[in-house]
Amino acid sequence: QIQLVQSGPELKKPGESVKISCKASGYTFTDYAMHWVKQAPGKGLKWMGWINTYTGKPTYADDFKGRFVFSLEASASTANLQISNLKNEDTATYFCARGRFDYWGQGVMVTVSS
Amino acid sequence: EIVLTQSPTTTAASPGEKVTITCLASSSVSNMYWYQQKSGASPKLLIYSTSSLASGVPDRFSGSGSGTSYSLTINTMEAEDAATYYCQQWSSNPLTFGSGTKLEIK
Numbered sequence: 001q002i003q004l005v006q007s008g009p010e011l012k013k014p015g016e017s018v019k020i021s022c023k024a025s026g027y028t029f030t031d032y033a034m035h036w037v038k039q040a041p042g043k044g045l046k047w048m049g050w051i052n053t054y055t056g057k058p059t060y061a062d063d064f065k066g067r068f069v070f071s072l073e074a075s076a077s078t079a080n081l082q083i084s085n086l087k088n089e090d091t092a093t094y095f096c097a098r099g100r101f102d103y104w105g106q107g108v109m110v111t112v113s114s
Numbered sequence: 115e116i117v118l119t120q121s122p123t124t125t126a127a128s129p130g131e132k133v134t135i136t137c138l139a140s141s142s143v144s145n146m147y148w149y150q151q152k153s154g155a156s157p158k159l160l161i162y163s164t165s166s167l168a169s170g171v172p173d174r175f176s177g178s179g180s181g182t183s184y185s186l187t188i189n190t191m192e193a194e195d196a197a198t199y200y201c202q203q204w205s206s207n208p209l210t211f212g213s214g215t216k217l218e219i220k
Contacts, residue, residue, distance in 0.1 A: 035209075037157075044200065044211060044212070044213050044214045045149075045151075045157065045200055045202075045211040045214075046211070047208060047209040047210065047211065061208045061209075062208065095156055095157070097157075100159075100162070101147065101149070101157075101159050101202070102159050102162075102168065102169075104156040104157055104158070105156065106156055107156055
């Protein structure tokens with residue numbers, strides 16, 4: 001069956017970096033894009049952008065240009081999200097979602113606190 | 115950026131009651147998508163391309179609309195439908211979500 005399994009929760013200090021993974025199984029990884037979605041505590045969903053899993057080309061929403069990097073380990077059917085220079089406002093759950101948003105990862109809670 | 119405004123923000127319904135959630139777009143969109151998110155869980159796709167039911171979704175859910183006005187209807191409310199519902203568009207970049215409608219069971 002199709003699954004997106006994300007890495008575990010993270011506790012980081014401001015200024016540090018974090019890398020979140022999203023491992024896909026049950027389908028051909030390169031057939032579908034991968035999206036990233038942020039959900040701050042008690043808030044709604046915010047689209048961060050997507051990565052073309054065939055070419056590796058990322059596209060970032062305006063609010064996520066600069067400190068955010070989408071990458072792939074295609075041989076491992078894995079998409080990654082790296083956030084550098086973490087800020088308190090990066091505290092959120094981060095979801096990966098397959099191209100049609102028909103399958104979602106379970107989410108990764110990232111907490112940024114000094 | 116297309117802003118999606120959902121109404122109501124919060125509502126409650128009794129089992130068996132009909133529920134309608136509205137999503138108004140700041141500009142015309144060609145399609146709308148709807149998601150259900152239960153507390154502590156990932157969002158789940160309910161409706162795609164405005165009115166098509168996603169796989170495994172009960173047929174008490176339906177979607178309709180065009181242009182700037184779209185709606186999600188639950189024909190007969192069940193306790194398991196208590197959740198937050200989001201609309202979403204990608205007719206225009208960036209992809210945007212509505213702010214959500216929290217649906218509670220009475």
